[in-house]
Amino acid sequence: MPVPEALDGTYAVAFAEPPEAPRELAREQVTARVAPPLRDLVVSMLDSPMLTLDLRPADGFPPLPASLLTQYGAPPADLAAVEAASHLLAVRAAYRPGWPPAHEWATRAIAGAVAAAAGAPVVDVFTPRILPQDELLRSLPNADGEIRLTDWMLLPHTAGPHGFWFTTKGLARFGLPELQTENVPPALVEPWGRLLNGLARRVLDLWLEQLAALETPVVVDLPETVSVGLQDVAAAQGTEEEMRREVSVRLRLDAPDGGAPVLTVLAADDGPDRLESLCTALFGMPRTGAA
Structure with missing residues (x-):
């Protein structure tokens, strides 16, 4: 990249x-x-x-x-x-x-x-x-130079014929492409948004680690498969989480219609209900209403 x-x-x-x-x-x-x-x-x-x-x-x-x-x-x-x-x-x-x-x-x-x-x-x-x-x-950063990524990034989503289209708006501030996901089922809007916030925090950390390790980097290699965990979700919000539950997603670098590159977020393993499976594995079973 x-x-x-x-x-x-x-x-x-x-x-x-x-x-x-x-x-x-x-x-x-x-x-x-x-x-x-x-x-x-x-x-x-x-x-x-x-x-x-x-x-x-x-x-x-x-x-x-x-x-x-x-x-x-x-x-x-x-x-x-x-x-x-x-x-x-x-x-x-x-x-x-x-x-x-x-x-x-x-x-x-x-x-x-x-x-x-x-x-x-x-x-x-x-x-x-x-x-x-x-x-x-x-x-603004606190005395330790820490920020909440969600204060610098928005996560707009729009409805389409096959679900919701998500895209981050803020990672470009740090030199990264934005993240996007297509066809997110309506029932997953809230958990998938949380997962993307955590993934954005994880990808930013990987990016900054690579930049710090190289003297004058021209290109940085990010892994195709990235783990995102509850700790990343919490860090994006400026909080902490002790549980270390994680899932893996796959990133694909795309340039839609010749525009700015984006990182399309895909399940690491293909299959039906793959986004729902990721959200369930990371956050647990969704709550059901009382009878």
């Missing part, structure tokens, strides 16, 4: 009135609102050419997609504030793949701090999604 030379993070702050000195405001608010050690990383990014702050009249940027912002749960008041904004501040950064993902941590922290001072909404341009302040703050 090819390793990108650099990864980009972009957030937009929608101002009713533009600030006079965005970089000074960012430094002041980050110093006041962001705790170390994250504060040190953010300030170092502010002092480097890897991070830019671009303040323009709102019509100087491509319009933010209101329909997608709504689809991803934008509160009506925040959506109205974005649409009425006189100016947008684009916070952008580039950084090498690996850990920490400084391009994402720094841009999200800066956008959140500046927005909090002005009472302005923050748009995660990657998704795109308006981030409420409480969710934004919760997503």
Whole structure:
């Protein structure tokens, strides 16, 4: 799997009135609102050419997609504030793949701090999604540099004629293809979503291990068959699990319609009801209602 030379993070702050000195405001608010050690990383990014702050009249940027912002749960008041904004501040950064993902941590922290001072909404341009302040703050790394992957990744799913189509939205932040599964039975929407969250955590760990082991990696080999366990599911949510129950899935690298590559998730063993068997093996028998 090819390793990108650099990864980009972009957030937009929608101002009713533009600030006079965005970089000074960012430094002041980050110093006041962001705790170390994250504060040190953010300030170092502010002092480097890897991070830019671009303040323009709102019509100087491509319009933010209101329909997608709504689809991803934008509160009506925040959506109205974005649409009425006189100016947008684009916070952008580039950084090498690996850990920490400084391009994402720094841009999200800066956008959140500046927005909090002005009472302005923050748009995660990657998704795109308006981030409420409480969710934004919760997503930032703790003092040990740990995050909940589910704060950085969404798992949208859509119904089709043969079941639901799942695809992650967030692994690309770290340089990975997104995961996808087709034809998931309706009864498995909840457990399969949990399994995919755990698998995303496991694949990210494998990816980061390979990047750390190589000096200047151009290509990383991920195994075709990957184990995902209850501990991975818990880790994706920022919790812990003592039980070590695991199942295996197969990953296939695809490029649908010539677009961005994705990792299609398949059962390691073919056969009828294979997705149901995986969910049952990992999570146990589904609960039945009382008679």
